[in-house]
Amino acid sequence: MEVGAVSGILDTTLALVFTWVGYKTSLIIYKYTPYSYPNARIKAMEARLLTEQRFNELAESGTLQDFAVSLEDTDYRNYFVEIQSYNVESIERAFEEALAGTYEMMAKILPKRVNPFFKLLLEEWDVRNITSVIKAKFAGEPAEDYVMEIGFMFPRANAIAEAKSIEEILVILEGTPYEEPYQKLLLDEIDVRTFETELYRMHYRKLLNYALSKKDEERTILEEFVRLKIDKMNILTVLRAKAAKLPAEEIRPMLIPGGSIKLESLLHVEDLGMALAELDSTKYGPVIRDVREEVERDLGVLEKVLNGYILKRMNELNRFYPLSVAAPLVYILQKEREVKKLRAIAKLISDGLQPERIKELVGDVA
Structure with missing residues (x-):
């Protein structure tokens, strides 16, 4: 083979290699670079989430006004500015506005494609x-x-x-x-x-x-997040209905389509205990099994467990896809848990409970 022919083949091969490398590089830049800035901001926001020690300090607030003042060095301070009367309703509204503000921020800082x-x-x-x-x-x-x-x-x-x-x-x-x-x-x-x-x-x-x-990991993460949220709503709906002795035909119209597990078998069991036994064969069985007796007494325990499961799964996806939409979803779930604890503290202070009892009860909230 002539030298010119060999040289031509090598040039063509190198051109193809560089084209392929360029394509792959541009694909990586397109997929991951837009998440670099928002995820860095989210890391900084996570560092400002309240610690258990801080929750305990807030539980010692003597009044709702003291409670609100204690939050002046946090991201919640702007939402308390316009409160004229410190009562549970106004404080809960402030927390809801703060949570909605978190969603609004994510919509602003995240890539346009998500x-x-x-x-x-x-x-x-x-x-x-x-x-x-x-x-x-x-x-x-x-x-x-x-x-x-x-x-x-x-x-x-x-x-x-x-x-x-x-x-x-x-x-x-x-x-x-x-x-x-x-x-x-x-x-x-x-x-x-x-x-x-x-x-x-x-x-x-x-x-x-x-x-x-969506495509690729964005679809994987968002789809699992939505299906898990639907599962949580449906499971709680079915179990509350079973606790109230409602028949299957009344429960079925209350369910949201699109969850990741089938719940039809739960609709036909006789009571709450049997419904929990049916859930044992689903992916939620392992997390429910250890708290089954508690759940039979208080369905609020199950809500906490399911919230924990969703957060665990999103954290797993966040570790697997470190520059992705998983990070903001993890932060939102953490923020929801924080707001829920703060609302619980405010309500218990309003009810006049002692700080030690508030700490005990809020420790079970998630």
Whole structure:
């Protein structure tokens, strides 16, 4: 073979190699570089999460005002500025606003290819607002007390609370995804509980569809996160229904499609204990098994266990995919747990419990 021919083959081979290396390099840059800055910020935010020692110090606050003042050196201080009366309701609202602010921040700092997911997560406050005020309206309660100034639908939720009749609400919801379910409610085709379930179904359908539209690890992480959240809601719904002795035909319409485990067998068992036994054969069996007796006495224990399981799985994915959407999801779960503990402390202080008892009870909250 002539020297020129060999040289040509080598040049072609080198060109292909460099093209392949360039493609792979650009792919890595596209996939991982956009997460470098937000994940660095999230690491800094994680360092500011409250420690158990700090929770114990807060439990020793004598009054709700002292409790709020003790948080002035934290990220919550801006949410307490406008509180005029230190009561449980105003403090809980401040914590909800702080949690929503975390979702908003993630939507701002994360890459454009995933930040819509966090905007969708924010829509859960729309569902809460709409369902809360409508339930209050149908129960004849003051709906204004249930409106939170959070979410994209806050102005409409406020308008619903001020509506003079339940028929007027349909006009307010016109053009929104909630119009059709509310129309069914007005026509007595569904009850208020089913209306609420339908709104949550719509919400989780949007989250799951978005997750399934992604590729590679982004799809893996987001899909598992959504399915785990659906599992948690469904498991708690079924077990509460079993504790109340509800039959399968009443439970089935309350479930959210899209979870990772099948729950049909649980619907037909006789009681809570048998439902827990059915769960033993699922992936949740190992984490439930050790606390089964406690769960039979208090379903709040199960919620804590399921929250812990979801956080554990997201942490595992975060270690496997260190520059990914797993990091913000882990932080959000940690923030939710922190807010839940803070709300519990505020409520227990308001109830007049002694600091040692508050520390004991809050230690079980997660």
